Amino acid sequence: MSSTSQKHKEFVAEPMGEKPVTALAGIGEVLGGRLESNGFDKAYVVLGQFLVLKKEEELFRDWLKDTCGANSKQQKDCFSCLKEWCDSFL
């Protein structure tokens, strides 16, 4: 049984284009709002941060926690979502 959500599958299936930050797995309305208030209004901006952090899990998760207060599960979902997207499209 797959442990990835529907949101994850949808996100990694295609280039993200102009998708909002709430399209990321693990990022809902509340976290998305906090990210947007910090200037991360699109998924690709979060991707940029992910890449600048060298796709390191620990760094990205710490950053996500500091920026929008994501819990461990949300961090994990967002990280694996972006990582898989990068594996396919980057």
Place this chain on the structure above:
Amino acid sequence: MSNLSSMSDQELTSLLDQYEIKHGPVVGSTRKLYEKKLLDIMSKEEKRGNVKKPSSDKTYYREEETETFFPHPAHHTAPIHYEDFSDGDNRYSNAQTKYSSVTSTKTSPLSGSPWKREEFGDSSRQLYSTEATCRNVSQSNPSPLTSSTASASRAAPARSGQEKAPQGTRYIPLWFQFLVFLMFAGFLYYIFTSMETPPKKHFEIKN
């Protein structure tokens, strides 16, 4: 040490290298994160009396002094893994295989009759027991070694006393966790047995 926020990006980068912290470029969006990491490291060093040990994010467990040393990556990621056990569906299948042998021994002393309900009872009991086990493990010691210790102690309560002694202090004592687990299992057993009676009553009413 001068104020981190007044330092240039290059200076921060050199500091990060000095403490052997994995990092990317220090840019606008990453600066705050790295400043925070450096602050953590530096405050830890001050507590240790400036012993320059570049162990970046290693959480220090007291058990390490007395027992075997766990590898660094496993040590740090173990809490995350065990937290995952409280979410998602995958862990049940994984944990079930691990604890199935233990829980099967557990069900026999607990229940005489519900061998009929074995399929239903066993799977859910396994789920609950694994949940309790994983909760217990995450609360006490996040390491694969103590999970096996916890499962072994569950199978043989007599031995748990011996195994408890060398492990030092815990945040929540093992006997308490064990007691809570027993109470919970007993509660579930009570529910299962109470579920047997209503159908009988139904048939009586219909007849």
